Amino acid sequence: MNWYTESWSDECKFSIAYDEKINSEKTPFQQIDFYKGKEFGTFFTLDGLMMVNEKDEFIYHEMIVHPAFATNPNIKRVLIIGGGDGGTAREVLRYKSVEEVVMVEIDERIFRLCQKYLPVTAGGIEEEPRMTLKFEDGLAYVKKAPDASFDLILVDSTDPISVGEGLFTIEFYQECYRVLRNDGILINQHESPYFTEYAENMKRAHKKIKHIFPITHVYQYHMPTYPSGHWLFGFASKVYDPLLDLHAEDWKKFKIQTKYYNTELHRGAFCLPNYVREALVDGE
Amino acid sequence: MNWYTESWSDECKFSIAYDEKINSEKTPFQQIDFYKGKEFGTFFTLDGLMMVNEKDEFIYHEMIVHPAFATNPNIKRVLIIGGGDGGTAREVLRYKSVEEVVMVEIDERIFRLCQKYLPVTAGGIEEEPRMTLKFEDGLAYVKKAPDASFDLILVDSTDPISVGEGLFTIEFYQECYRVLRNDGILINQHESPYFTEYAENMKRAHKKIKHIFPITHVYQYHMPTYPSGHWLFGFASKVYDPLLDLHAEDWKKFKIQTKYYNTELHRGAFCLPNYVREALVDGE
Structure with missing residues (x-):
């Protein structure tokens, strides 16, 4: 074996x-x-x-996308930074109301290989008329993007080492803030609270985002094949609160069949263990 | 290494x-x-x-104990089946209002070895005046226990193979029902939804308990060192609903410092992913 x-x-x-x-x-x-x-x-x-x-990608990809749409069901323009496997784009494109999705992946080979070997995530993405693919650096892309041009930015990055590093900087999050519309939402791959190295990354990312966005929350989910199985996304926003502004009934009207996400779990995902809360406050 | x-x-x-x-x-x-x-x-x-x-036992032991006490803060008599490491008893004994705890562990050697090597869970348990230790089979114990003699039963068992097997039977859960008072609560080690073998155990346990108790729920938590890191307890009760009857303010008055559990997380823990909900319904 x-x-x-x-x-x-x-x-x-x-x-x-x-x-x-x-x-x-x-x-x-x-x-x-x-x-x-x-x-x-x-x-x-x-x-x-x-x-x-193929066994658990649905968990990560549903959880990076659907909480933002259940908070603001009127999202039209979406920017994905990273996400070269296509799974995040796949979930976004399930919303017929979305008008344009720009995916900026630095490494075209990831996408091409996923088209070939992982059609479950990358299949049909390139052919979708609402999709724009850019193979370039995410930080460079947001720096030149116009003000207030997206409703939602999804940072679907690797860990903040090597190629993902520039995406975990204050400069990057500031550019995201500028590029988002007045009611824009940023979802950030936020690492994990359990193992020390990942917890340090979590604290650093959270601190930077909290410095820039008026509303910041962290939500959790079970992702068995990532270190510790306890993984997080950061939710940052200019006006919407993911709990106070949850539009559960509106979201259900989309009739999107999910295997992990539901609007009750949405509320539950933001309820963090004490040790995670404390680490986040400690990092601020 | x-x-x-x-x-x-x-x-x-x-x-x-x-x-x-x-x-x-x-x-x-x-x-x-x-x-x-x-x-x-x-x-x-x-x-x-x-x-x-020692790194993550606090998660399991807090989660098996505190949700029941936040649902019924008046629990006085507690029966622990298994739990030979002492961690579950330790968390129960933090409630000064608890009058008696009976722990029935089939294998005395586990407890003796934990006294020696794992004082973090077993230390001080035997010396505690409210504690009764029984080293015998859990099923045999409940069969001879009087009707309506406990407020809470915590089934802190191994997987339903070999020594833990008799604890995952209808007969065992029926005896638990009889031994519980009219407002009694049963918490059951409910396995995990992710890997097939564990998911089958989860379904079987849930089905049996649902057959006997009028109120049954399942709650989840992140336990990184158990298979998949996604672990469950079953909450079964004669009258209390863990969400409708949550007494968050009363629980906070106990002033118990926890590292994982809090009363917001209590609500969140019962919000299961769709695939877990469906597997539980499917198993019924």
């Missing part, structure tokens, strides 16, 4: 069996590896870290 | 480093192994499965 193994910390590691390594290449940005197994289906890693697998 | 490794499924495994294996013995009931590492501190396994470690 072949095992893909990821270190979750110095003293913890996680392994998934695979039958076949189907692709391996080094781009100017990162090492990309695709594997195929039975239980987790096809999965790929960037610089050795699990990104997407 | 030495690694303790647990199979979470046929194609997934989880490993924790340790510096020293501090005890290993086979009792009439199971294989018990104690390890000591840096990040997770001292931890022990039963038949090779992670039970308790």
Whole structure:
């Protein structure tokens, strides 16, 4: 049996069996590896870290997208930073009311390989008329984007090391604020509270965003193949509060079938354990 | 580096480093192994499965105990089935209003070894005047216990294989119902929805309890060192609903400092993902 193994910390590691390594290449940005197994289906890693697998990608992709739409059901223009596997775009495009989605992925090879090996996330994205694909640096893109041009920005990034680093900076979040409309929402891949290294990333990202946006919250979900299985998104907004402004009935009218998200879980996801609350306050 | 490794499924495994294996013995009931590492501190396994470690035992032990007390703050008599490490008893004993706690652990060696190696969970339990320790089979104990003699039963069991098997039966839950007072609550270690084998256990336990108790709910929490990190308890009751009857202000008056649990998280924990809801309904 072949095992893909990821270190979750110095003293913890996680392994998934695979039958076949189907692709391996080094781009100017990162090492990309695709594997195929039975239980987790096809999965790929960037610089050795699990990104997407067929068993639980639905959890991450539903949770990055639907809470923002249930808070503001009138979102029309969406910017995705990263998200080269296409799963986030797939969930956004399920809203017929969305008029344009711009996805800015620095590494085109991720998207091309996912088109080939992971149609569950990347299939049909390029052909969608409402979709604009840009293969360039996310920070560079937002710097030149016009003021108040998006309703929602989804930062679907890797960890803040190497290629993802520029996306976890104050400069980047300030540009996001400027590029968002007056009622804009930012959702940020916020890492995890359990292992020290990830918790430090969580605190840093939260601190920076809190410095810029008037309304900031953090929500959690169960993502078994990410370190500790306890993963977070940051919700930052200019006017909407994700709990006070939850439009549960309006969201249900979209009739979007989800496997993880629902509007009760939406409320529940923002209820954090004490140790996570305290770490977030401590980081501020 | 030495690694303790647990199979979470046929194609997934989880490993924790340790510096020293501090005890290993086979009792009439199971294989018990104690390890000591840096990040997770001292931890022990039963038949090779992670039970308790110093890094995250607080999550499991807070979540098995506090939701019941926040629903009925007048709990006086508590029965713990299993729970030989002492962590569940420790959390119950934090309520000064509790008058008696009976802990029925089949394998005395677990408790004795935890007294020696895991004082964080077992320390002080035996000396506590409100505590009664019984080293016998949990099913046999409830069968002979008087009607309506407990306010709360906490089933802190291993997985429903080998020694834990009799605790996942209709007969056992029926006896629990009889032994509970008219407003009694049962909390059941309910396994996990993500990996197939655990999800089957979850469905079976839920189905049996739903057959017996008029009010049944399931709540979730993040337990990183258990398979998938997504773990559940079943809440079953004769009259109290854990959401409608939540006494948040009364619970706060206990002034119990928790690291994971809080009364907002209490509400959130009952908001399950769609795939978990559907599996529970499917199992009924």
